[in-house]
Amino acid sequence: MSDLLEQFLIEGRELAQQATEDLLALEHDPADEARLAGAFRAVHTLKGSVAVFGFQPMERTLHAAEDLLDAIRAGHLAVGREVINPLLDCIGTSEAWIEAIAHTGRLPDDAPACGRRLEEALQVPLGVDAASSPTRPAAPDPAWLPDLAMAEAPAIAKAQAAGRRVTALRYVPVPDCFFLGDDPMALIRSVPELIALRLRQREPWPEGMIDPFTCNLVIELLSTAEEEAVRQVFRFVSDQVDTTTLTTPSPVLPVPPEEPARGDPVGTTGRSLRVDTVRIDALLDLVGELIVAKNGLGHLIAQMGEAEPRLARALGESQAEIGALAEAMHRTVLGVRMTPLARTFRRLPRLVREAASGLGKAAALDIRGEAVEADKAIVDGLFDPLLHLLRNALDHGIEAPAARTEAGKPVTGRITLEARSEGGGVAVEVTDDGRGIDPARIRRAAKERRLMPEAAIDALDDAAAIQLIFQPGFSTASAVTALSGRGVGMDAVRTAVEGLGGKVSLASRPGAGSTVRLLLPQGASVTTVLLVRMGTEVFGVPMEAIAETARIPAAGILPLRQGEAFVLRDRTVPLVRLPALLDRPAGPRGDIAQVLVIGAGAERIGVEVDGFAGRTDVLLRPLAGLLSGMPGLLGTALLGDGQVLMVLDLPELIG
Amino acid sequence: MSVRLEGSVIRLEGECRAEDAEPLLSLLQEEAGRVVDLTSAVRLHTAVIQVLLALRPPLAGPAGDPFLARWLAPLLAATPPG
Structure with missing residues (x-):
């Protein structure tokens, strides 16, 4: 896999995650403009990187999502479920496609059909709007284009006369790009087939107050290279560039929507280095080799001890020092693998929302302790069991709204996902305020399925009896639902957690809810x-x-x-x-x-x-x-x- | 040293990096009318170009670097719009 594709996969996952978080927050607070801008930017950037690799159905779908977000930004549409739902579907599918690309290098076979469905769903809210406003072109030309096209008309005319297509690009580097090590002009130098370049200040400097460390430039250019090829140059700053292919020789163009907001702080990533875990593990192996080499030295020192006692002693001290350093290094490298649980936790709210609406239940997910860290393998490995537990809580724990009202509970169920550092390990608990688990029902089901001799089942106290749900083949769902009744029960959760070196247990109060508790080691290695x-x-x-x-x-x-x-x-x-x-x-x-x-x-x-x-x-x-x-x-x-x-x-x- | 003052001429030499923008700015602001000589400049960092664009000092050339000569020098020499 090429470095570039790998980079795309990493960034793509992050952008999809960012978009999801912003959309969920936006649904919560439709007036949050920073979130709206964040979602737009994430989708826009993701679309840009997808275009570089030519994954067309994905690009088209994201383009439709971008249009929808743009209409919201322009005030043509209000935020509501009917816009958030197709947007989340689009991002969710994009995430799945990114994983497919990671595994097979390409989109799944049903991507074109699936993408069209998503695209249509994204256009529904816009279509309603289109009746009352002038129709929008499929891909509107950006606002900056007419000026540029007018000023560089001779260059465009010359290129088009020669039968070439012209790509226009506008690059607004972020103000702190110099600190980030960017040199925008170096990128411009790499643009193939440059035919025009314009450079101006983004904002006038205050009188006599030029700050040489802040980038205050707008760069616009034209090239006769393909749009993809030009974008390729700017792939690491793709959120800061806007490109288009000039279609008509006429520089008179319709008035387009406002240009994307830039440089707002929501979702900007920290200044950190991305390193593949494979490299960390290679480093870890090297430290192991170092420890072995140090020990080999010990044998030599022992052999030399009789002939040269003083030298041997000095060497022994050196060896002890190398040993201490190697151990410190070992601990440090293991520390590098530590990742906040947020990495997994953040992917869950959207899926819980989906599951709840599928079941016709109302539930709020409360996440705590996402800053707690554990080894990357554990953090990643928790995703499936946690998703299963959350779906289970929704499906079997949280009651239907009517039943909740009858029980005197708030209509909206509450599910808490909480992580804590506990005695050198990490405890993760999933708690719901649903109907709880009835030990008598569990005993009855266990007997029906002959999990244990009946006498042994009767001998268990209530707390022990409910742990039976972790036994293979146990499922008490009276009706198999699409959600959690697919033949994988809580034993799958137990197997996954044990595979990570953890333990799982269940506590429940009938009528008041249940808590599943996972106790995991912090470092898997x-x-x-x-x-x-x-x-x-x-x-x-x-x-x-x-x-x-x-x-x-x-x-x-x-x-x-x-x-x-x-x-x-x-x-x-x-x-x-x-x-x-x-x-x-x-x-x-x-x-x-x-x-x-x-x-x-x-x-x-x-x-x-x-x-x-x-x-x-x-x-x-x-x-x-x-x-x-x-x-x-x-x-x-x-x-x-x-x-x-x-x-x-x-x-x-x-x- | 990429930014050097000789009489009333500021010479940009070789590769000018982001950190050269500040001394260039000081030299230009210190005394009006100083000329910036691009003859031996190879690559100008964006930060340096930005200073030239903001103050638009008279330039002496021709620039030694083809990209600079073809694309940037005309932009820096032109009268600012407005």
């Missing part, structure tokens, strides 16, 4: 493992997988059918030996068996190891090369002494 010995070998087992460790007297281990078992707090727990899991011969057992217990409840199982060798934080690397696809192995990690540690996936090994 670092895994705490328990080191276990098997003969002379050491393996790692992620702490998250371990429920507890136990020392069991050999006499307490009982034969059970083909295997063995032991009793832990009055419950019989099956026991397997680690060598058996790894197909290795087992050594003799001592007086005391060292056991680690994995799983919970009836699923508990003990794994006997030869001993424990402490715990450590490692950077888990996924399996690559020969090892990839090896069952029972989560990954490998480098230990502080440079040894490679195999980290086991015990649940999978046990099967």
